[in-house]
Amino acid sequence: MSEIRFPLPDVGEGLTEAEIVQWRVAPGDRISLDQVFVEIETAKSLVELPSAFEGVVSELLVEEGNTVDVGTPILVIQTDAAGLASDAPAVPAAPASGTAETPSAPAAPAAATPAAPAPVADAVEESGAVLVGHGSSGPAATRRRRHVTPDGAHGRLAAPTPPPAPVSTAPAAAASAAASVAAPSRPAPQLPVIAKPPIRKLAKDLGVDLSRVAPTGPIGDITRDDVIREASQASVFRNIQTPERPEAREERIPVKGVRKAIASAMVQSAFQAPHVSVFVDVDASRTMEYLKRLKASPDYAGVRISPLLIMAKAMIWAVRRNPTVNAQWTDTEIVVKNYVNLGIAAATPRGLIVPNVKEAQAMTMVELATALEQLTLTAREGKTQPAEMQNGTITITNIGVFGMDTGTPILNPGEVAIIALGTIKQKPWVVDGEVRPRFVTTIGASFDHRVVDGDVASRFLADVASIIEEPALLLE
Incomplete structure (x- = not known):
């Protein structure tokens, strides 16, 4: 047995510390390769750490709630050195048999191994190809190679075993049926x-x-x-119930992690960039009709469609007509970006974050809708990674989902424009000299006045409003 002291890694770019939020293992637990063993919070996001080793957890070196520096040991794992050494070499690709040798068994010559058809194939466990909200990956070099057995089950490298004798499934089926009859719980629905x-x-x-x-x-x-x-x-976002008043007279919430980073960024933005805000009321009735047609289209089946999608497309279109709103101020120059990394301000349980959709200007409507849905889902689950929040060029904050009409948003640091989309609801609106009920919204926007002059700000917001009023302009 050998002892490994697992250090806190740098999960972002240049991050120096992180808080231990929740341990997923305890002393005495067996930990496997790529198993998530701890949840940490950096200044940018909540991150799940996978193990690069396997063995038995002997000690947790840091308590939950404590903040430690990168490189500080946080976990002690007892590993079998011999077992690790035996698993290091990759499985040879030449033999195509359905079995592999154990460390104690000598390798059989290739000629003595009968050829087998393809149902038995090597499959590397790709825990690093992370699904939304399933944490980060470990280094590729530490991943174990697994085999897929003919019945589709995954297993570690094992000694050759004779095929099992056929077993009747009737007893198992009968037992299952008996259990289901005996269960007094509510019957399961007919369809999933x-x-x-x-x-x-x-x-x-x-x-x-x-x-x-x-x-x-x-x-x-x-x-x-x-x-x-x-x-x-x-509304989803209204409080469902009023909680009881707490007995304690005060509650003290430590300023750390994401909340500390948000505060620093907002102070920096508010006091370094001179903000100017403009507003416009928009008849969004045609946008609402357009969204209905998109939802009914087979091309958008299973894709989340909302006014945010049209607003995103409108901003990308308006940026092309007013490029200086998609820029960055430095002390020596103004850097105009000819690409759009579209930031979406997202409220999460741990505070406001702004992940962005990379290269949004090159996406189709369906691709953009899918990207926005994935981004929002990941953010709400607290799984947004630091790289997803870097290099944004312009931002949307959708306060309409909270029932708000408009606001004066603060710029995301490093950007010179941000738009606030208000709620869309029916209001009296004058159309051809008559008052009619129309879906109306208010769009607010803030700009860095060092870069964006009043005329550019007004033209940009007017362009965005024109798309919300008539989405067909996107076809030009």
Whole structure:
């Protein structure tokens, strides 16, 4: 046995410390390769750390809630040195048999191994190809090579074993049927519940039983509107209930992690960049009609469609006509960006963050809709990585989802423009000399007056408003 003291890695670019938020293991637990063993919070995001070793956890060196410097040992793992050495070499690619030798068994000559068809194939465990909200990956060199057995199961390298004798499934089926009959719980629904992770979280927050919700999605899935309708809530973001007043007279919340970084960035932006704000009321009725057509299109099946998508496209179009709003101020020059990394201000349980969609100007409407959905989901789960929040060029803050009409947003540091999209609701509006009910919104925008003059700011916001009023202009 050998002892390994696992140091806190630098999970971002130049980050010097992180807080231990939650341990996922305890002393005495066996830890496997790439298993997430701790959740940490940096100044940029919440990150899950995977293990680069396997063995038995012997000691946790840092308590939850403590902040430590990068490089500080945080975990002690007892590993089998012999086992690690035996797993280091890659499995030879030449033999195509369905078995592999254990460290104690000599390797069989290639000629003595009968050729086998392709159902048995080497498959490297790709935990690094991270799904949304599933943490970061470990180094590629430390990943174990696994085999896929003919029945599709994954297993570690094992000694050759004879094929198992056929086993009748009748007893298992009978036992399963008996268990289901004996279970006194509520019977399962006839059809599986189809709902995306954010919809499931929303249902949990609102106390909605998804099995009781009638789906209206294009593939029989439950939509956000379905959940809201079931909960009889006017808005997702309103407080559902009023909690009891706490007994303690005061609550002290430490300023650290993401909240500390937000405060520093907002102070820097507010007092270094001279802000100027402009506003415009917009008839968004055609945008709402356009969104209905997109939702009904098969090309957008399963894709989240909202006014934010049209606003994003409108900003990208307006940036091309007013390029200086997509720039950066330095002490010696103004850097105008000819690409758009579109930032989306996202409210998370740990504070406001601004991840951005890279190269948004090159995306189709479907690609942009998918990217926005992924970005929002990752942010709400607290899994946004530092790289996803860097190099933004211009930002949207969608305060309309909170029922707000407009606001004066503060610039994201390093950028010179930000737009606030207000709520879209029916209001009386004059059309051809008559007062009619129309879907109306207010768009607010703030600019760095060192870079963006009043005429450029006004033209840019007018261009954005023209798309919201008539989305067909995007076809030009």
